[in-house]
Amino acid sequence: MGAESKRQQKFARLVQKDLGDIFQREMQHILPNVMVTVTMVRATPDLSGVKVYLSFYNAPDVKEAINTVKLHAADFRYKLGKRIRNQARIVPELEFFVDDTNEYVEKMDKLFNQIRDKEE
Structure with a gap:
């Protein structure tokens, strides 16, 4: 996979910001008492789909x-569409993944x- 274009990066940032907002303000009822952070978004070259971590x-x-x-992916896509309809021609398909970077x-x-304790 090649590097993302500026257009893909800009679109991904827009989606990340708006989805983060949706998780915090509008959809917290689906996961009560759980804080969800959108850590990364990767857009396809045609912007028709995004991978959301x-x-x-x-x-x-x-x-x-x-x-x-x-x-609830359809609900998230609908809410995202209402927010980005003036900035994007199509609302991307959303694919959600767990970002396990912190656990790693x-x-x-x-x-x-x-290892350090064994050496000491």
């Missing part, structure tokens, strides 16, 4: 949380700490 804070079960979001970083930190 989410981070969940305070979620008892991350798999269940992402499945709940996927079940924590796991690596633990491993490095274990």
